[in-house]
Amino acid sequence: MRAAIVVFPGSNRDGDVERALVRAGATVERVWHAEPELPAGVDLAVLPGGFSYGDYLRCGAIAGRAPAMEAVRRHAARGGLVLGICNGFQILCESGLLPGVLMRNANLRFLCHRQFLRVERTDTPFTAAYRRGQAIDVCIAHGEGNYFADPDTLARLEGEGRIAFRYCDATGALAADANVNGSLNAIAGVLSENARVLGMMPHPENLVDDLVGGTDGLGLFESLARAA
C-alpha cells in the first residue's frame, strides 16, 4: 500500500501515524499542505492529528481549504481511501467530505486517556481485521471531539450504517460515562457513503506496540494494507 500523509503547519501526529502505517507494511510519503497534487498512484491519503494552523479558528476550518485538500477531494471522488484522525476528522468535516461537526468536549476540558471503542462494522477497508462488536483499547487526546449532526443527518448516518466506531466500556457496552466527550450516539468514527473515507477522533496510531500500551490500534492499519 502507498500512503500519503498530508502535513499541515501544526500537524503533530504525522510521525505517529507514519510509524503505524510502516508497521502494517505501507510505503509512506509526505505531502506539504501547499502542494496541489498527491503523488501519483497513492492508495490512501491520511490527514494526521495536530492543531493545523494553530486551530485558532474552528478546528480544521483553515486546513479544510488548503490546496492539498483539493487534491484529497479529487482522490476521494475517484474512490481513493482517505483516513482522518482527530484533527484530520475535524478537517474532513470542515472540508465537506464527511457530515457533522466536532464541538468542544462536554466537560470543556482537553482529555487524554485510554479509551475503548466498539467496532460497528467490519465490512470496510478500515476495520476488516477486527470482529464486529469488538471493544478495542486505543486512546483519545482532544479538546473538541464532541460529534454533532442535525437529526436528519444523524438518522441517515445510522440508517446507512456509517458509524464505524462508538465510545464504549471494556465490555463493549455503550455506558453513559464511556461516552467521554458527549458525542451524539457515542459516535467516535464516521464513514463516507461508499465507506472509503473514515474520520475518527481516537488515535489507533498510538496503540501499535505492546511496550507502549498495546496493539489494538494496529488492526486498522493492517485492514488498510490488506484493502489497498
Place this chain on the structure above:
Amino acid sequence: MTDAQTPPITPALVAEHGLAPDEYARFVALIGREPTLTELGIVSAMWNEHCSYKSSRKHLRGLPTSAPWVIQGPGENAGVIDIGDGLACVFKMESHNHPSFIEPYQGAATGVGGILRDVFTMGARPIAALNALRFGSPDHPKTRHLVSGVVAGIGGYGNSFGVPTVAGSVGFHTAYDGNILVNAMAVGLARTDGIFTAKATGVGNPIVYLGSKTGRDGIHGATMASASFDDSAEEKRPTVQVGDPFAEKLLLEACLELMATGAVVAIQDMGAAGLTSSAVEMGAKGDLGIELDLDAVPCREEGMTAYEMMLSESQERMLMVLEPGKREMAEAIFRKWGLDFAVIGKTTDTLRFVVKHQGRIEADLPIKELGDEAPVYDRPWTPSPERPVIDPAEVSAPIPDDEALLALVGSPDLCSKRWVWEQYDHLIGSSTVQPPGGDAAIVRVLEGPKGLALTTDVTPRYCEADPVEGGKQAVAEAYRNICAVGGLPLAITDNLNFGNPQRPHYMGQLVGCIRGLGEACAALDFPVVSGNVSLYNETNERGILPTPTIGGVGVLEDCAVHATIPFRREGDAVVLLGRTQGWLGASLWLALLCGREEGAPPPVDLAAERRAGELVRTLIAESVLDTVHDLSDGGLAVALAECCIGRGIGARIDVLPEGAAGPLPSHAALFGEDQGRYLLAVPADRLDTLLARARAAGVAATRLGETGGDALILPGSRAISVVSLKDAHESWLPAYMAGEPA
C-alpha cells in the same frame, strides 16, 4: 546621547526599574555618564535577579556540575548529557511562578513555551515535558481558579506543540496562597555532534531575528519576576506574555531544519528580557561586541520605541548568528514555514553593545559587564532554627490506622492527579512506556531499546523544617524514583523557588538547600547540569515554603525491562527494602491527622540511598524485580495502598518493620517517612534470591506479607477494601474542581 524626548533619569524611575541605588551608582560609574532611558531598561533587565542570579550565584558555584557523561553543564540554555549511541539528552526546568499567579493560563502556557524553546535552541527535538506545581490551600478562594487555569495552560501549549507531558507533581499548602509555583521541564534529544550554543564567533557575521513579531507584551516581565507581590499583584497583568504554540511548533521545525544545514554559528532564544538578554549573552559568551539596528526588527505594532523593543518579551522569537553567505538559504527555510526573518545586526570586535534606532544611537554599553560580570551579592543569611526530633513513642494516633490511610490517600497532596494529567497529551509520540502515575515516567528513545526515566521531586515541608536535609532529600527522592523504574540516574536540573533573599531567614533557606543538594549530587554521582532560580516568592512579606524542585533524568539500556508500581500477581511476597525508624517528624501523617507541622525531617543517609538504589536497579535489569514502589509521603502504608490500587490486587501484611530498638507503634511503622526505602513484590520462588542479594549489598530487607485478595489487611486493623482505597484516591480532586468544598 541625551534626548529631549526621553524622561530624566530620576531616583524614582531607577527604583521603578528594580535597581537599588548602589546598583545604579555602579552602572553610572561603569559607563561614565548618565544612561539613556533605553540603557536604563537594558541594565534593569540584565541585572535583575531572574537574569543575573545575583543573590544565588555565590552559592550555586559549589554545586557538582561535572561527570564523564556531562557534555554541557549550567550556563547555557539547557544542560546536555551523553546517553550513548551518539545521542545526547538536553534538558532544563524553569519557573513561571509570578506570571502564572497573575494570569494562570498564559503564565503557565508561556512557561512551557519558554522551556521547550530552551531545549530546541540547543539543537534538540523535545520528546517529553514535565512539571511541578504548588498551589495554596484548597480552601483559599483563588486556588480552584489557579489550578484550572494553570493546568489548562500547560496542556494548551504542550498539546498543540506536540510534546507528551509525561510526569509531574501537584501539591497544596497555605504558604503558596499568594505565590503559586509553576515549574516546567523539557527534555529533548539531539546528536552529540549536533549541539548548538549561544556563543557567537566571528566578526561581522549577520545577526538574524527569527520567529514571531515583536509586540508590547511582557515588557519588564523579568523585572516583575524579580519582585515580591503585595495586594495589587493583579495590576501586573500586562507584564504577562501571551503564548502561541503554533508559532513555536513552526519555529522548532524551521530551526531544526536550518541547523541541519550547518549555517548556524550561534543561537539564543528570546526568553526573559527578550532581545536584550539574548543579544548580550551571545556577545558576552563569545567575547564579541554586538550592534543592532532596530529599524529592521519585525514589529507587531507601529511606533514601538527602542526601549519597548529591547524589553518586550513577546514569545516564540529567536536570535541567530549565521555563517556568512548562508543568508538566502536560511531565509528560504523560514519563509517556507511562514516565519519572520530579518537581519538586524552584526557581531563586532568592540565588546560594546550598540543599539541603533531611526538613525540615533539608543544604547552603547560594555557588553561583558552587562552579561557575565553583573553584580554578585553575598547576602546575609541565618540558618533555620533546628527542630527537635520527634520520638514516635510519644505521638499517639488520633484515629485508627485504616481510617488514617483512607484519609491520606484521599488527601489533596496524595490523591490521584488523574484530573490534571488527563488534560495533558501524554501519549503523543507513541513512546510513553510509563505514563503519568508511575514513580518516574519512561520515554522510549527513538525506536528503542534505550529509554529515559524522568521525574520531578521535592518535599517542601522537609526543606522548611531543615533546609540542608530537605535539599538532600529532594535529590535523593529523584534518584530513588529513577532507580525504582530501573533507570540509571545521570543528572538533574534544579529549579530553586524561595522567598525574598534580602530577608536573612529566607536567604538561609536558599543557602541550606543548595548545600544539601550539592552533598546529595556529589554522593550519588548525580550532577546538576542546568537550573533556574526564582526568588521573591512572597506576598506581603510572607514567603513560600523553600521549594528546590529537582528534575531528574536517568537512562534504561532496554526500556522494555523496567518495573512498575501495581501488584501484578496474587501470592507474591511483599518486601520492604531499607531501614525503618518510624520517623514521624515533618511527616504528612503528623500534619494532616494531628495538625502538627513540627519536628525535624527524616535524615537522608546518602550512602544507604545509593546502595539501595543500585541494588534495585540491578535486580530490575536482571528481571528479578518487576514490581517496585518508592516510599515517600505517607510512608509504607500509602505505598502499599498505591500498589494495591493499580490492578485491584490486595495484600495481607503480617509483619510491620521494627526500629533499631524494637517494635514501633503501628502508626509510626506504617506512616513514618524514613528515607531510602522501596516496597517490592516478588514471586515466592525469587524471594530467596532477593533476600540474599540484599544481604550481600548491605541493604535491609524484610518480608512483610503476601499479595492477594481484594483488600489491604494491616496488622491489628480492619481489612480495607481496595475499592474503597481507590475511591478515596480518585475522588478528591475531581470533586474539588467541580466545586465541592475542600
